Amino acid sequence: YSTRTQDSSSPFRSASPSPQVIMKGIKSIVITIAMEGEAMPLITKLGLTQQSNYFGHAAPFHCFTGTYNNYNLAIVTNGKDRKFGCDNVGTVPAALATYLAVEQLKPDLLINAGTAGGFESKGMAIGDVLISSTIHNHDRRMLLPIFVDYGVHNHKAVETPRLREALKFKLGVVSTGNSLDHVEADDALMAANDASVKDMEAAAVAWAAELYSVPYFALKVVTDIVDGAHATEEEFVANFAMAQRRLQEAVPATLDHVLGRSLEEL
Ligand code: ADE
DSSP, X not given: OOSSOOOTTOTTSXXXXXXXXXXXXXXXXXXXXXXXXXXXXXXXXXXXEEEXXXXXXXXXXXXXXXXXXXXXXXXXXOOBOTTTOSXXXXXXXXXXXXXXXXXXXXXXXXXXXXXXXXXXXGTOOTTOEEEEEEEEESSOOOOSTTHHHHHHOOEEOOOOHHHHHHHTOEEEEEEEOSOSSOOHHHHHHHHHTTEEEEESSHHHHHHHHHHTTOOEEEEEEEEEETTSSSOHHHHHHHHHHHHHHHHHHHHHHHHHHHTTSOGGGO
């Protein structure tokens, strides 16, 4: 980690990457995934171990750590809502979980992985994997000077031309809002944002990562078509198992490409 003094409780402490990558290579990654169902098959596949109460007793978030090819890896999930028992989706839990994760783990790179709705008009199809170019919001409307731009924001993700070429992932804008559905005002802003996909966390994750100057990108699997004929909820449920499988392939392939390389080489 670049700046933080490591304490003995850090699960990232013990791994030791080879000497030639210490100066410039990415040697630690945190992956934030909002939904447990998206994350668990991947956590099992990667053999990560859950750290109990890692973020303090009041935080609902979970931290799973381990090594991947001798590099440090953690997956952070947002846990369940205490009252409703469902996953803590949306921007509020995502920002808080990401803030705590980057504060404690100080990764070289942060990846926000999960599912998204894709725009057919932007060439997206169900099952596609997209890596973010920029990340914006579409449900923060304030017609006041400065606040207009602040609301939409413009989070710049790490550039990944070689990663995308090697793994045949698409590139596009991720637009974040707190609803699975979308109203006309959202549509107008998503169009203005040139969104390829629509999700519920990426902009919040980006905002929190930027507070600690941790570079990031979003990796999203398309489960439903936003500008298509079918109801989002039905498509999302029908394609969720497919998305789990895609994440189990796409995330390790991404780690293989990224770990040990510098940001400029991605
Ligand atoms: N995650 C999966 N599909 C989505 C959609 N249509 N909108 C927001 N988040 C999503």
